[in-house]
Amino acid sequence: MTRVLEAPPRHRPRPSRTTGQVPPPPPPPGGDDGPDGDPAPQWAVLDNVVLATIFFIGAEVMFFTGLIFSFWILRLAAPVWPPPLQPRLPLGVTGVNTLVLLASSVVMVAAGRALNAGDRGLAVRRLATAAGLGGLFLLVQGYEWVRLIRFGLTVSSGAYGATFYTLIGTHAVHVFGALVWLAVTLLLAARGRFADGGTAPFRACALFWHFVVALWPILYLSVYLL
Amino acid sequence: MSAISATAHAHTAHAAHHEVGFVRTYIFSTDHKMIARQFLFLGLFMMIIGGLLALMVRWELAWPETPVPGLGSILTETGGILEPSQYNMAFTMHATLMIFFVIMPILAGAFGNFCIPLMIGARDMAFPFLNMLSFWVAALSGVLMLSGFFVPGGHAAAGWTSYAPLSAVPEYTGTNWGQNLWCISLFVLGVSSMMGAINYITTIINMRAPGMKLFRMPLVVWSLFITAILLLLALPVLTSGVAMLLFDRTLGTNWFKPSGGGEPLLWQHLFWYFGHPEVYILILPAMGIASEILPVFARKPIFGYHAMAFSMIAIAFLSWVVYGHHMFVSGMNPALGMSFMVTTMIIAVPSAIKTFNWLGTLWGGRIQLKVPMLNALAFVWMFVIGGLSGIFMASTPVDIYIQDTYFIVAHIHYVVFGGSIFGAFAAIYYWFPKMFGRLTNTALGHLHFWPTFVFFNLTFFPMHIIGVGGQMRRIYNPLQYEFLQHQQHWNVFITYSALLLGLSQIPFVINFFWSLFAGQKAPLNPWNSNTLEWTAPSPPPHLNWGPTVPTVYRGPYEYTSPESREDFLPQSQPPLVRAGAARH
Ligand code: HEM
Numbered sequence: 001m002t003r004v005l006e007a008p009p010r011h012r013p014r015p016s017r018t019t020g021q022v023p024p025p026p027p028p029p030g031g032d033d034g035p036d037g038d039p040a041p042q043w044a045v046l047d048n049v050v051l052a053t054i055f056f057i058g059a060e061v062m063f064f065t066g067l068i069f070s071f072w073i074l075r076l077a078a079p080v081w082p083p084p085l086q087p088r089l090p091l092g093v094t095g096v097n098t099l100v101l102l103a104s105s106v107v108m109v110a111a112g113r114a115l116n117a118g119d120r121g122l123a124v125r126r127l128a129t130a131a132g133l134g135g136l137f138l139l140v141q142g143y144e145w146v147r148l149i150r151f152g153l154t155v156s157s158g159a160y161g162a163t164f165y166t167l168i169g170t171h172a173v174h175v176f177g178a179l180v181w182l183a184v185t186l187l188l189a190a191r192g193r194f195a196d197g198g199t200a201p202f203r204a205c206a207l208f209w210h211f212v213v214a215l216w217p218i219l220y221l222s223v224y225l226l
Numbered sequence: 227m228s229a230i231s232a233t234a235h236a237h238t239a240h241a242a243h244h245e246v247g248f249v250r251t252y253i254f255s256t257d258h259k260m261i262a263r264q265f266l267f268l269g270l271f272m273m274i275i276g277g278l279l280a281l282m283v284r285w286e287l288a289w290p291e292t293p294v295p296g297l298g299s300i301l302t303e304t305g306g307i308l309e310p311s312q313y314n315m316a317f318t319m320h321a322t323l324m325i326f327f328v329i330m331p332i333l334a335g336a337f338g339n340f341c342i343p344l345m346i347g348a349r350d351m352a353f354p355f356l357n358m359l360s361f362w363v364a365a366l367s368g369v370l371m372l373s374g375f376f377v378p379g380g381h382a383a384a385g386w387t388s389y390a391p392l393s394a395v396p397e398y399t400g401t402n403w404g405q406n407l408w409c410i411s412l413f414v415l416g417v418s419s420m421m422g423a424i425n426y427i428t429t430i431i432n433m434r435a436p437g438m439k440l441f442r443m444p445l446v447v448w449s450l451f452i453t454a455i456l457l458l459l460a461l462p463v464l465t466s467g468v469a470m471l472l473f474d475r476t477l478g479t480n481w482f483k484p485s486g487g488g489e490p491l492l493w494q495h496l497f498w499y500f501g502h503p504e505v506y507i508l509i510l511p512a513m514g515i516a517s518e519i520l521p522v523f524a525r526k527p528i529f530g531y532h533a534m535a536f537s538m539i540a541i542a543f544l545s546w547v548v549y550g551h552h553m554f555v556s557g558m559n560p561a562l563g564m565s566f567m568v569t570t571m572i573i574a575v576p577s578a579i580k581t582f583n584w585l586g587t588l589w590g591g592r593i594q595l596k597v598p599m600l601n602a603l604a605f606v607w608m609f610v611i612g613g614l615s616g617i618f619m620a621s622t623p624v625d626i627y628i629q630d631t632y633f634i635v636a637h638i639h640y641v642v643f644g645g646s647i648f649g650a651f652a653a654i655y656y657w658f659p660k661m662f663g664r665l666t667n668t669a670l671g672h673l674h675f676w677p678t679f680v681f682f683n684l685t686f687f688p689m690h691i692i693g694v695g696g697q698m699r700r701i702y703n704p705l706q707y708e709f710l711q712h713q714q715h716w717n718v719f720i721t722y723s724a725l726l727l728g729l730s731q732i733p734f735v736i737n738f739f740w741s742l743f744a745g746q747k748a749p750l751n752p753w754n755s756n757t758l759e760w761t762a763p764s765p766p767p768h769l770n771w772g773p774t775v776p777t778v779y780r781g782p783y784e785y786t787s788p789e790s791r792e793d794f795l796p797q798s799q800p801p802l803v804r805a806g807a808a809r810h
């Protein structure tokens with residue numbers, strides 16, 4: 001059922017592991033009607049899920065561009081930034097936290113290596129580590145938020161609070177979403193879903209993870225450092 | 227036999243044994259054709275509501291502060307007279323519904339879903355489940371939007387553009403939950419359209435049938451591909467904007483409220499950065515539809531296929547750098563205004579290329595004035611008028627005088643009604659036989675088209691005149707202004723035309739439902755077209771084709787080709803001379 005709905009295979013057909021049969025070749029590309037040398041998609045360049053994830057990230061980039069652009073507009077219009085009489089954002093803790101998040105991306109790459117090498121146990125352990133680092137990041141963020149709110153920085157305390165909570169909160173929601181996705185992928189990996197080399201769902205998840213990680217330094221720079 | 231078709235064969239054999247139930251076939255269906263029908267019904271239903279709201283607005287403008295017939299039972303306190311706040315609500319929701327819940331669901335939702343897989347030779351979308359989700363999330367968004375009519379304080383009333391701070395401070399319009407629901411609904415709709423767009427793009431890139439090169443794709447598929455990219459990249463900007471607006475209204479943030487350090491103009495930038503690509507999202511599918519229908523009924527190849535595809539790509543690129551033409555009087559730097567004026571005039575160039583190519587297609591053709599063709603011709607003609615008024619407004623010295631007048635309203639309706647809605651009608655008449663397996667009634671089709679065309683022009687053309695005469699948009703009572711009183715007869719004339727335009731839709735509704743149940747059974751290829759969807763049964767079954775998907779041998783517009791004895795040459799018909807032999 002799902003087979004017919006999938007894109008053409010990425011590579012020329014390999015013998016199936018179970019029966020050793022090579023699938024029949026596709027039909028000839030047919031007549032010519034000009035030099036528009038664009039081949040019909042006999043072999044997809046990227047798998048459907050990976051392609052879809054790339055476009056999804058494109059949409060997310062536009063979404064965050066809207067937010068970050070708005071942040072900069074408000075910030076450049078303000079006479080003093082950060083406004084006086086407002087708590088300062090915790091630079092140090094968040095800096096360390098940034099490293100934690102970046103490390104998770106590195107672990108994710110390593111997990112991909114392990115998966116390609118066919119070491120399922122190692123891949124699952126590395127995926128779990130990446131998820132753990134992501135979770136740690138969220139926990140530290142949550143702790144910081146609680147402290148900031150106690151110091152009196154709330155959403156309604158002017159442009160400063162509004163921009164901080166909207167931007168950082170939206171990113172946190174994305175990390176959380178990516179964590180859920182990662183958990184599902186981890187489960188699939190543990191069940192051996194990627195054993196036959198069809199790692200596209202894993203690559204899609206990894207792409208999105210790298211995206212939310214890569215977003216963070218930009219936010220850290222805009223909201224905390226500069 | 228190919229790998230794909232072999233598995234498909236196995237599947238069709240398998241499908242015969244296991245029928246899916248009513249719910250899976252008609253409600254939570256993952257079949258792209260059923261989802262297309264669902265989007266179509268959603269759009270047509272919303273069109274009735276949006277149309278009635280428009281008639282309320284027109285009544286108020288022609289006979290201000292008199293009871294609107296039929297409204298007496300709903301607005302009991304005033305006996306049917308629209309209050310200013312309700313008038314604001316009516317025009318706000320008219321535009322919101324028409325743009326987001328009529329044109330987008332019908333053109334991008336219904337025809338995107340129907341045409342893409344069938345015309346590129348795919349068995350379904352790349353992600354059928356995501357496709358289903360995209361419809362149901364859109365339906366949820368529609369319910370949220372409609373529920374705004376029933377909350378205390380009424381629905382959103384700050385215009386479809388919802389300029390801040392008018393929209394950001396509940397006290398200004400007196401609506402509280404209405405505007406909130408407006409934001410929430412558009413946020414949800416943004417999620418739905420993102421799912422749809424990702425699906426369309428992936429399907430077009432990866433799922434084409436053997437031989438379906440990019441430049442053998444029908445132009446409507448090209449247009450939907452580009453629309454999907456615009457949807458994907460433009461809607462998230464609106465989504466971020468409405469999220470901030472909602473936070474301002476509910477959580478007390480200060481994105482757009484100057485009192486707390488916010489910036490009201492920021493909303494306009496976000497809105498129009500989305501808004502201008504959005505208007506091309508509304509028109510590009512209609513352009514594709516016209517490019518599909520004109521060659522079929524002129525029995526000629528499309529003039530300049532590549533120019534058509536590349537001009538759409540050019541429009542897509544340029545649509546990101548023209549948005550400032552909506553903000554000429556917002557206090558922007560004149561140098562910036564000048565740049566936006568120039569880019570806007572440049573975007574008229576690819577639009578003109580398309581127009582001339584349509585004319586070139588018609589030139590010397592054997593034109594058959596069937597109902598889809600009439601609607602497609604109306605599209606071309608009306609789009610030209612709308613595009614020309616656009617160029618007037620693009621020039622800043624002119625726009626300073628006509629901005630915010632009925633001239634803008636005339637422009638909007640020539641492009642959106644005259645363009646997109648005539649395109650939608652053309653598409654409905656053209657693909658109805660394939661979509662529902664039955665032919666529509668020709669007499670009723672004419673009875674729908676001609677009055678619609680005439681009363682459309684009688685309604686919207688005079689708006690240019692009263693616009694230049696100074697009548698502002700969104701005013702409650704034109705008689706309050708002495709300098710407008712002398713042209714009040716035009717307002718009355720327009721309202722009569724609008725009422726008749728509304729009545730002209732009755733033959734369409736009758737035709738649609740009558741044909742749905744009692745129309746003549748449609749043959750495989752009623753219009754003698756070349757594209758792949760006409761090789762599938764009418765209506766196409768689940769997975770569209772039997773054991774093999776068609777193989778494509780040529781471009782989609784080979785009409786009256788010397789290669790064929792008939793006046794059409796389907797894309798999937800193998801060449802008489804073997805391709806290999808012909809090379810030497
Ligand atoms: C040749 C192409 C076009 C040009 C040069 C053009 C130019 C313009 C300009 C300058 C304005 C702003 C006027 C003002 O507010 O002062 C405008 C408004 C508008 N245009 Fe166009 N336009 C073109 C095509 C289209 C198309 C194809 C559509 C839709 C399908 C469209 C839909 C609209 C809408 C909805 C508005 C009004 C928005 C509002 O303020 O509510 N335009 N156009």
Ligand SMILES: [Cu+2]
Binds near residue numbers: 501505548551
């Ligand atoms: Cu525009």
